[in-house]
Structure formats: structure tokens, C-alpha cells
Amino acid sequence: MARVSDSELERIKREVSIERLVEASGVQLRRHGADLIGLCPFHDDHSPSLVVSPQKNLWHCLGACRTGGSVIDWVMKAEGVSFRHAVELLRNGHSPLAAVPARPVKQSTVTKLPCPFEREAEDEELACRVIDFYHETLKSSPEALEYLAKRGLESPDMIERFRLGYSNRTLGYRLPAKNRQAGEEIRGRLERLGFQRPSGHEHFAGSLTIPIFDEQGRVVEVYGRKIHENLRAGTPKHLYLPGPHRGVWNWEALVASDEIILCEALIDALTFWAAGFRNVTTSYGVEGFTEEIFKAFKKHGTKRVLIAYDRDQAGEQAAQTLAQRLLAEGIDCFRVQFPHGMDANAYALSVKPAAKSLEVAIRGALWMGNGQPPARPRPIVPTPSENAAKGKNETEETGPGSASGAEGPASASRSSPQGPGPAVSSQGPAGGLSPLAASVEPAATPLPPGPVADVPCKVEGENVFMVVGDRRYRVRGLAKNLGYGQLKVNLMASRRDDFHLDTLDLCVANQRQAFAKVAAGELGL
Template sequence: MIEAESVSFRHAVEILREGTIPTGSPSGKLVKKADVPKLASPVDFNADDQALFHQVIDYYHRTLKENVEGMGYLDWRGLKNSEMIDHFKIGYSNRTLGLRLPEKSRQAGAAIRERLQKLGIYRDTGREHFNGSIVFPIFDEYGQITGMYGRKTCRTRDPMIQYHTYLPGPHRGIFNLQGIQSMKEVILCEAIIDALTFWCAGFRNVTASYGVNGFTPDHLAAFRKYGIERVYIAYDRDEAGNKASEALAEKLIGEGFECFRILFPKDMDANEFAQKVTPPEKSLDVVIRNAVWMGKGKSRADPPQELAAKMENTGGDPNGRTRPSAPAPSSVGNAVEEPPASEPAPDPIPSTTPIPKAVLPLAV
């Protein structure tokens, strides 16, 4: 087909996958590329910008569900969760969007590519901006798309690869806004994948910064608007994450918020930690209970142990189970005790200490 129909290998695969096999030239000669029957376009060329964003996200979402590489990456990160994928409209960009558009040499093809470039979906090189990435859209309270984050599916560390990609321009919006609207507490992660790790474990009141220094005015405005009182900072437990946590806590405390630091073992983030412990739900519950107060004097907030027991699951358990109500901390056998106020708080889970199993209730 590649030679007979004058198409690329990727284009031929898409045509065969959809069953739209062209017949070619009766004489056996090569046909012009423009004469090959087009794959169905996922976008309406006359749609407004928001509709176009949504149509691209819908296409990426469908692509992910059919793509072995994309789903394999989520599985590798412990996030192959169908409810999560559908709830957040997570997708995958694999450079097939352009195969479904008219050729750029045609007026319609040039026009739609120009629009997609202005939206940040395409680069000025003509390539898809998020190619090779899992794509996470960011929605506002009205369901409008305010941003997109892409994470390359590469599993190796290479300084030449740009693993994290956002839409061009300043960061707008806040991830999982719906999840923090009815809570007084919020878990703030450094990255969306870390936030989704908490979400899949049942802690739905979670959001993420745009990287270690990516707490924006939009985050602050949302915390104020929805009456957030306590922020549980769950940044990476490395030098950059520790430094950024301290600076952010100082800022948020100055704005009137209570701040606690969720501490993972050294050099770990939430996702790495959750994948090394069993079960992750209970182990994340442990680090929440051991979160360290970052202000001066005595916290006005509930102790972290009580917070972990009271956190609500606003979206239901991702595994379809009903979570039991958690007993008060005093009735939990072998629960981790809060350190005395006069002593520094120890690491919640030293790397040499096994995670307690079946001693702490799941968050509700």
C-alpha cells in the first residue's frame, strides 16, 4: 500500500486500522497522494477555539485507549485506571492528527494547521507540539480548556529529551479544580502524575503545581475562592522540592493558610513512593498522618492523623469499593504517634522501616 498509494508507513497503518483501504489506480500506476481517500477528520474546520481544543482532546483521548505505548506508560507509572483516564480526558499524541487533515498545500489544510498552531497544538515546524506524550488537559469550573500538559513516554533519563511540555505562554488554570471545590484541605503536588497517584488512591482533593516553582496566581485565587484553609505540600523529597516547599509554605502562611509538609523517603516523589509500597492507599494515608506542621508555634488545624481519617472521597473509590469510616486516631491500633512539639519530626517512613500493613484505615 505504501508504494501503490504513495503514503507514509504511519498513514498506511491508520488507513488499514480504520478499514478505509483505497483501491489505487486501475492501470497499476502510482496515484497522487492527494487522491488517496482521506481518513475522517476529528475536527470541525469551522469550530471556535474552545470547540477545536475539545475536539483535539477527544481525538487524543480515543488514541490513548487504542495505543499500546501510551497505555503501557500509564501502567508503568501505576496509573492504568480507566475511571481516571475518562474523568480527566487523558490522551496520547502520536503524530496521527495531521494524517486526518487536508494536505498543508491545500487551502483548507493550511488554514486549519494555522489555527492549531495559534492554539499551541502545532509548532511552527509543522509538527504536533505534544508528539510522543501522554496529554493531560486542564479545565476551568465551566469545563473550558485553559491548559494542557504533556509527559513524554520515554522511560529513560536523557538530558536531551524534553519530558515535560505545556501549551505556549503563561500557565493558566489549576488541575482537578473540581476536586478541591468542596474541601477545606488540599494536597498540593509538584506534578500532575503525582496528583493522580493520590487521586487513584482515593484522595480526590488534590491538585498540582506546574513543576517545583510552578505555583501560580491561579492556584492562590482558587484556594481563596473555594475556602481552602489547609495546604498539604507533597512536593518531591529532594533538594529542589524541599527548598520550594519551604518558600511556598512561607508565602501561603503569610496569606493565612495552614501548611503541612508531606514527607516521602529521601529523593522520592509521590508516584515513586506509591509504587514501592503495598497497598499504596494505606501507605499514602500514613504519610498524610505524619505530615509536618510548617508554621511557627502550634497549628490551629486538626492534627494530620485526624485529617487523614476525615478526608472525603468526593468521587467514589476508583476500584468501586465502599471505603469504611475511619475510627478516631486514639482507637487505631499501632497508629503512628504525633511527635512531641519540642522534638523535630522524624522521617515518616525511613527507607529501612517496613510500611505498616492493615493498621491504618483508608481515607474516606
């Protein structure tokens, strides 16, 4: 069971009024000193034995029940539900719809929270609604968000784009009981889809959930990762829907780019994506490069694959086996080299900033074929400091001699996908490139010539970009300044691989001076 934090329990006990909760249950209270008294609804009470203390927000029955407690204990006893179910009811603003019955039920089978989907929904719609429920649960779950932060995956845009979710076992509280016709039908369908087990428990309970969608937007696979380490012996940390793996994660990247970073696990792929490398997809483990992924590479004309499997024995062997297969099909392969024993996520967390460390790993990727790497046009490699700031690949040219030079891999893309496939919009919500895919334009352009007197600027959504000599500036937040008394912005200055980022009020002289001083040091001016 996903644990409710102590701070959340204390908040509920403090903010939910026991007086109003008791009165809403049909109990008439009257003042008795500092307390309130009334007839206890949990036994045949003729002399007021129920005491409610508004100051302490507690209740107690001095009669036959000889029990009491907080608002949580009241809901458990009044509604006949478990502790966790009572917490969930109070979290969702539960208010009794009727008085407590003369003989309170010990265990209720009546659904008290709204079901997140219609009984008549088709299986495809049902799966999507489950993913939506998990997604909303994650956004309101401190423990799940803390886990993502611990893994360096804090991007709200990433959470939204890939519909990340969290299963905390509260879905069952919203479903009709299995002893009712509607409950038997819905729960049976969820079991058939793989979201529920024959025992009635949620398959992904206690797990971060990452869905995989096909090109029609249907849920075809779900990956679950337990967020707690104190698991019972034998409990797997990694879960998928029952049956063979299906789907290609972030398939839009294959449409937009002919060079793909291929990871071993979804957490690693999200790590690359969050660092600004959007041309990334993943296998489902070392043995999980499916025929469907291979066919997608062929369908969309993938030319180069940067294999970013874990740097352990299993990862090395799987990378070699996969490279032989891809090379035989005319797809160039390079091996991204992490330190021994590390995967992409561990490396990004150990060597910060992640954007730079992963860029170094990509530039140092080794050719996996025989002989010399194939000659190809000089590529352009992303500058992750700008990727992270702008949300798309912005790059600079690299010199020869590295893996990203004339004979090595780089993040490349094309203006139109090769082969059949749906059209992919390159516009994100703010008019920039969609963070789901690599750029449909070249990943970046060479630095423009020196500025003219009026310093031309480029506006993309809420971002304003300017170039002055070898320095680049990005200004964000101008539109939020609605008066003349301040000019608060988020300003980033960058020069080659170095950058300085801060939020300041440009109307305040000492803040401008402090930014200029620190930026000059960071950029080596």
C-alpha cells in the same frame, strides 16, 4: 515517531486480505496454480506480472517493478503514503475508493482518513476535539496503556474523568495537506493554539497528554509526558502548551473540600487520586504555583494545604517558600514527607499498596508554621483500602499523637463550598460521589454500633455494604447473576486497616471456605 508494536504489525499483515485489497484497487485476478495473477497497476503491464499468494498473504511484481511485500507495502505504493500512514489506514479499515491510477503518485496530498473536527469549529471546540482524539488514541494504544500501568495509573475511571490521551503523530494523517486551503487554515489554527509546531509536527508527539479544563469546560492547558526514555539528546520529557500556565487541575476538589493535597506534578496528583485521595490538585513544577491557583484557594475557602512536593532540594525549598506565602494568608500548611529523593509516584510504586503508603505519608505530615499546630476539631482520615474499592473517601477515626490527630492534617470536606463558584454535583454515574472531587459529605462517619440480627445493608450503585461487629464487607456484581446456578461476586472483607479482596462463586462451598480461611488470616481473626 511513536513506534507500532511488532505484534500489531503482524496482526495487520495476517488479518487484512491482500487478495481483497488488490481486487479493490481495480485489478482483475485469475487463478494460476496456488497463486493468483493479474496486470500490475504500478507499470505499463500487458502480460500479467503481478503475483498474489493468498496463502502467504503476499504480493510480488515480476515485471518492471521488481518489488512486492505485504498489505502494508501495497497500500504504501498504491496510495503514495509513508509506512506509518499505511499502517494507520489499515488499522482504520481502509479500502480503496477507486482503481490505482495509471501513473501512481509518489506522495499523496489527499486526506484518506476522516478529520476529527469540522473546519468551521471555533477555537475552543477545536481544542476539545483534539483532546478527544488523543483520548481515543490512548484507549487503543497498548504502549500508552502500558506506560500508565508502569506508573500505577490503571484506573479506567481516572482515564475517562480526566480525559487522558496519547499523541502518536497520527492526527496529521487526518488533516488536509498544508498546500490546500483547508489544510493551511486548520493547521494554522492548531499552531496558534499550540498543538502543532511551525515545522508541521505535533507539539505533544510521543507524549501522554493530560488536559486542564476551566470551570466552563474549556481546555486552558495541556501537560505532555514522553512515554519513552530512548529520546534524542536535548529532547524534553515534559511539555506544556506555549505561554504561561493556566487553569487549576481538578478544581472541583477545591469547591468540595477545605483541605487540599498539593502536588508538584500532574503524575503525582493522579497517583493520589487513583489511590482514593480525591481532594488533590497540583502546581506546574516547583516554580509553577500560579497566581490563578492561589486565587482559587482563596475563592473556595481552602483552610489547609498538604504540600506533597518531591523530597529533593528543589522540592524542599519550593515547599518552604510556598508555605510562608500560604501561612501569611491564614492557610495552614503541612509537609507530606516522602523518603529522600522520592516523589509521590515513586513512593507509591515502591511501597505497596499505594493507598496505605500514601495514607501513612499523609498521617505523618509535619506542621510548617511556627509554634504548635492550630487546634481544630478531631479529623477523620480516609481508609484507602475502602477508597480504592468504593471509589470515594470512606474513613475511620484516628487517635491523638499523629499528624492526623487533634493537631494535624486530614482529608476533610464540607457540605457546601465557601465563596462563589458553580454548583458541583456530588453524584457520579452510579449514584456515588463524583470521583472528580472530595466528598461533599464528611469524608466518612465513625463505625456504626454492632449489627442487629438481620445485618442491615447499604446499597450504593452496584455495591452492597454490610457491617458485622468490627468487620466490614463490600459485595459487588450481584446484578450480573441472571440465573439460579451461580452467585459470582467480588467480595471484600476489611477490619481496621487490613482487608482481603477476591472474586468467588458463593454457590460453591469450597470457594466460600477458601475465602473465609484466607480472610481470617489477613484480618487477624
